[in-house]
Amino acid sequence: MDQMSSERERLEQVLEETLAKIEQLNKKLEDKADYGLGKGGPTIYEWEFSLALRQSLEAKAKSIRAALRKTLEGNYGVCEACGQEIDVERLAVLPHTTLCIKCAQAKR
Ligand SMILES: [Zn+2]
The missing domain is CATH 1.10.287 (Helix Hairpins)
Structure with missing residues (x-):
């Protein structure tokens, strides 16, 4: 909380x-x-x-x-595409991201 x-x-x-x-x-x-x-x-x-x-x-x-x-x-911090939790490190760099690294890369 x-x-x-x-x-x-x-x-x-x-x-x-x-x-x-x-x-x-x-x-x-x-x-x-x-x-x-x-x-x-x-x-x-x-x-x-x-x-x-x-x-x-x-x-x-x-x-x-x-x-x-x-x-x-x-x-918050849950990937929109696959439902997995997004890496804390990724969120630290991109606090507004809605995709985990795998899905973000797959989208490209
Ligand atoms: Zn994902």
Whole structure:
């Protein structure tokens, strides 16, 4: 029980950090009008990079939310595909993962 609540705190923290990064990127992306030719500032490529980064962060935020839901349901750390417990070490690196290493590799 205590372990689950600390997992939840950890996930909430990661979610917060991720959302903060998305927020920063949103501000950056709003400046699109200033990006461009010959200004010596950020280029359109950087803008596109920020956009791609935001998309991956949004995907991450989504999976963190899914993991948080799992802590509430009491099946956090259980692989969605095969039902095996996910390695603690894997969860330490990827707290929001929903697949064990075998299933994650098989998915590729
Ligand atoms: Zn699995």
